[in-house]
Amino acid sequence: MWDSGFDRKTRPALVTNNLQNIMLHVLTPLANFLSTQTLTIKGKDFTPAPFFNFYKFDDTKNCHQQLKDKIAEAVEAFDGHETLKKVQSVIDALVAVQCRPVKRDGIN
Numbered sequence: 001m002w003d004s005g006f007d008r009k010t011r012p013a014l015v016t017n018n019l020q021n022i023m024l025h026v027l028t029p030l031a032n033f034l035s036t037q038t039l040t041i042k043g044k045d046f047t048p049a050p051f052f053n054f055y056k057f058d059d060t061k062n063c064h065q066q067l068k069d070k071i072a073e074a075v076e077a078f079d080g081h082e083t084l085k086k087v088q089s090v091i092d093a094l095v096a097v098q099c100r101p102v103k104r105d106g107i108n
Contacts, residue, residue: 018094025090027052035084067091 031050036072044052057063078084 014095021090026087029083029087033081042075064094066085 031052034050035047037048039048057066068088068091071084071091075084075088084099
């Protein structure tokens with residue numbers, strides 16, 4: 001998502017807007033939200049720790065739109081929970097960047 005081809009003048013705005021907003025206004029509230037959810041396994045209730053795994057975007061589609069679609073699914077699944085709606089508004093305001101495969105040392 002970050003290998004965007006932005007030049008030196010526009011890349012700082014991308015990083016400032018997207019990276020800081022994702023860390024502060026997406027991941028933090030999502031972690032807090034997830035850690036308040038109750039998970040029932042074999043009749044026992046647990047409060048799971050937040051987990052964030054690598055998410056592979058579809059390289060043929062706009063990754064910003066994919067992220068917007070995922071948070072929209074979460075908002076719907078949790079009946080428009082206010083925390084998720086706030087996260088959704090931050091995601092909607094991110095700078096759109098087209099995904100493309102990046103090869104570094106043979107790793108995609």
